[in-house]
Amino acid sequence: MKLVHIYKTFYPNTPKEVKALTDINLTFKKGEFTTLSGESGSGKTTLLNLIGGLDTPTSGQIFLDDQEISAFSETQMAKLRLKNIGFIFQAYNLIQVLTVRENIGFIMQLLKFDDKEIDARISELASILQIEDILDKLPGEISGGQQQRVAVARAVASRPKLILADEPTANLDSKNSERLMRMLRTLNEKEHITVIFASHDKYVLEQSKRIIVLDDGVVIEDR
Amino acid sequence: MLLSLAFKNITKSKGRSVTTILLSTIATIFFIAYVALMDGSHQQIIKNSVEIYTGYAHVNLKGYREESDYGHLIEDANIIDSILKNERAIKAYAPRFETYALLSAGETSVGSMITGIIPSAEKRLSKLESSLVRGRYLDNHDTHAIYLGNELAKRLKVDIGSQISLVGSSIDYSIAADLFTVKGIFKTGLFDFDAQSAFVNKPYLDTIMLSDNKASYFTLTFHDNDHIDRATTALQHKLPSAYEAVNWKNLLSALVQAMLVDSIFGYISISIFFLVIFFVIMIFSYVNIYTRIREIGLLRALGLTSKDIFGMLFAEILLLATFSIVIGTIIGASIAYYYELHPIVISGIAETYREYGVVSDEIPTHFDFFTIAWNALTIFVLNLASIIYPVSQINKLTAMEAIRYV
Numbered sequence: 302m303k304l305v306h307i308y309k310t311f312y313p314n315t316p317k318e319v320k321a322l323t324d325i326n327l328t329f330k331k332g333e334f335t336t337l338s339g340e341s342g343s344g345k346t347t348l349l350n351l352i353g354g355l356d357t358p359t360s361g362q363i364f365l366d367d368q369e370i371s372a373f374s375e376t377q378m379a380k381l382r383l384k385n386i387g388f389i390f391q392a393y394n395l396i397q398v399l400t401v402r403e404n405i406g407f408i409m410q411l412l413k414f415d416d417k418e419i420d421a422r423i424s425e426l427a428s429i430l431q432i433e434d435i436l437d438k439l440p441g442e443i444s445g446g447q448q449q450r451v452a453v454a455r456a457v458a459s460r461p462k463l464i465l466a467d468e469p470t471a472n473l474d475s476k477n478s479e480r481l482m483r484m485l486r487t488l489n490e491k492e493h494i495t496v497i498f499a500s501h502d503k504y505v506l507e508q509s510k511r512i513i514v515l516d517d518g519v520v521i522e523d524r
Numbered sequence: 525m526l527l528s529l530a531f532k533n534i535t536k537s538k539g540r541s542v543t544t545i546l547l548s549t550i551a552t553i554f555f556i557a558y559v560a561l562m563d564g565s566h567q568q569i570i571k572n573s574v575e576i577y578t579g580y581a582h583v584n585l586k587g588y589r590e591e592s593d594y595g596h597l598i599e600d601a602n603i604i605d606s607i608l609k610n611e612r613a614i615k616a617y618a619p620r621f622e623t624y625a626l627l628s629a630g631e632t633s634v635g636s637m638i639t640g641i642i643p644s645a646e647k648r649l650s651k652l653e654s655s656l657v658r659g660r661y662l663d664n665h666d667t668h669a670i671y672l673g674n675e676l677a678k679r680l681k682v683d684i685g686s687q688i689s690l691v692g693s694s695i696d697y698s699i700a701a702d703l704f705t706v707k708g709i710f711k712t713g714l715f716d717f718d719a720q721s722a723f724v725n726k727p728y729l730d731t732i733m734l735s736d737n738k739a740s741y742f743t744l745t746f747h748d749n750d751h752i753d754r755a756t757t758a759l760q761h762k763l764p765s766a767y768e769a770v771n772w773k774n775l776l777s778a779l780v781q782a783m784l785v786d787s788i789f790g791y792i793s794i795s796i797f798f799l800v801i802f803f804v805i806m807i808f809s810y811v812n813i814y815t816r817i818r819e820i821g822l823l824r825a826l827g828l829t830s831k832d833i834f835g836m837l838f839a840e841i842l843l844l845a846t847f848s849i850v851i852g853t854i855i856g857a858s859i860a861y862y863y864e865l866h867p868i869v870i871s872g873i874a875e876t877y878r879e880y881g882v883v884s885d886e887i888p889t890h891f892d893f894f895t896i897a898w899n900a901l902t903i904f905v906l907n908l909a910s911i912i913y914p915v916s917q918i919n920k921l922t923a924m925e926a927i928r929y930v
Contacts, residue, residue, distance in 0.1 A: 353825075355825055355923050355924040356922060356924050357922075375922075376830065379824065379827050379828060379830075379832075379923075380827065380829065381827075382825065383826065383827025383828070384827070386827075388826065390927075394818075394822045394825075396822070398532040398533050398536040398537075399529070399532060407525070407826070408826060408827065411525055411828070
């Protein structure tokens with residue numbers, strides 16, 4: 302994935318104008334395990350949303366596999382997200398009316414995977430993420446840590462090219478944070494999925510292979 | 525998957541689903557019952573007017589409707605009789621001779637419509653016999669017998685057995701006069717009719733009016749009066765060109781117009797009802813959908829397109845609307861059917877609306893599959909249409925805006 306001269310301004314040409322990102326140029330290679338870091342308001346979540354196509358840049362181009370996705374329509378972008386991108390949100394964002402099993406298989410169902418393949422994948426991920434015993438429960442019936450693991454399972458189930466995780470450890474205690482990062486690292490290594498975090502959690506930063514630091518919408522460090 | 529998600533959204537959000545079902549079910553019941561009542565009351569008024577005296581159709585000389593004078597009589601009633609006798613679509617028919625005369629009793633005189641009828645034939649064509657309140661109905665051998673409306677009897681201050689003199693004009697415009705005895709008094713409930721009408725055995729009246737083998741018109745009823753226009757047109761083709769077949773829609777054109785005006789007001793009321801129902805359902809859908817905006821944003825973020833979201837919400841309303849309209853239609857249709865068999869009784873309504881042909885305090889509903897079907901379909905379409913605006917508004921938001929929406 303390649304970002305070229307990305308600018309993002311909220312409420313442009315109004316008194317409330319906010320320049321969230323300024324001239325961002327980044328490249329992410331397949332299989333990277335990267336964290337976008339910085340203080341609150343530095344622009345890391347905005348950048349993550351742009352990478353995931355949840356928002357559009359004010360100017361600049363975003364390429365995925367040489368396709369300029371920043372020029373995609375909303376429908377094209379939705380299809381791209383469905384096939385290529387898995388999201389892990391800070392607030393888990395599970396579908397409340399679906400069971401854990403259905404939540405994990407949701408994207409695969411939409412992509413019309415074979416039922417047997419879906420069942421096998423759910424079992425595999427449930428085993429890795431240690432959520433076998435809650436598969437038939439609703440999100441409201443399980444703990445926050447369990448919900449976050451279900452969110453991870455949902456994000457990786459269809460083997461997307463890219464996983465974007467926005468502050469995935471913010472609502473977890475240290476034990477669960479450690480477990481989550483270990484799991485994502487394992488999935489990254491085993492399935493070669495590119496993972497990009499937006500986080501300022503020290504533990505997340507320690508686990509990352511690459512850290513991009515933002516300050517006031519500008520990349521100030523990339524190591 | 526989306527259909528399954530829609531179904532789960534319905535079953536897991538019971539309060540929301542029950543409220544939506546109740547709204548649509550009540551709207552369907554109310555709409556079907558309202559239209560059935562409106563149609564039923566109109567049909568009752570028309571049926572009364574047609575069946576009490578006028579009849580479903582007439583055959584008369586062209587021009588008789590415009591000028592009902594002796595110059596427009598059927599000169600040879602036998603010709604028409606032989607045509608009608610061979611017309612298989614006709615269930616019953618009879619000639620009538622209508623004229624105006626002065627009826628006097630004691631010191632009271634009243635101008636009234638005197639009609640010569642074939643008493644036995646009229647039993648199958650009108651409700652004159654069943655409207656009898658005192659005395660007896662006419663028979664085919666009566667000579668000096670007269671059958672009076674109760675209001676006319678009151679005006680003449682006569683009762684059964686009273687003598688009445690008739691002075692009129694025979695068809696050669698000579699004076700026709702005779703004495704009659706009141707044999708029966710009838711009450712149809714149609715005030716003007718009861719106040720102006722008197723009936724005499726036609727063969728006897730013909731001897732006074734010199735109208736033998738003549739008639740003002742033939743009244744008739746078909747086996748299938750539901751397709752009256754088709755039947756009348758078919759009959760018209762068999763009549764000599766000087767004659768015309770006219771059905772009740774033309775004979776009672778003023779009443780038909782009045783019903784039409786009433787229907788227009790009825791449909792205006794229904795339109796207002798539609799608008800209210802539409803906005804109630806739409807506002808409810810709007811609130812429902814906006815309370816789920818975060819969930820919708822999430823689905824968009826996960827890769828569902830605007831079309832998918834519309835499809836899911838459409839499937840939800842489709843399932844709920846189908847369920848509630850089936851229930852509402854069963855209940856509404858049952859109400860329409862029950863009150864068709866057991867009409868609603870509103871005491872005094874006949875007295876209040878008798879000038880409009882209301883002769884009974886009973887108001888039946890009209891049970892008709894086609895009407896019920898379009899009523900139900902209308903509510904169904906309103907339900908589906910009600911989500912278009914809320915969904916279009918939500919789909920204007922990006923996935924991120926929807927997730928963050930407060």
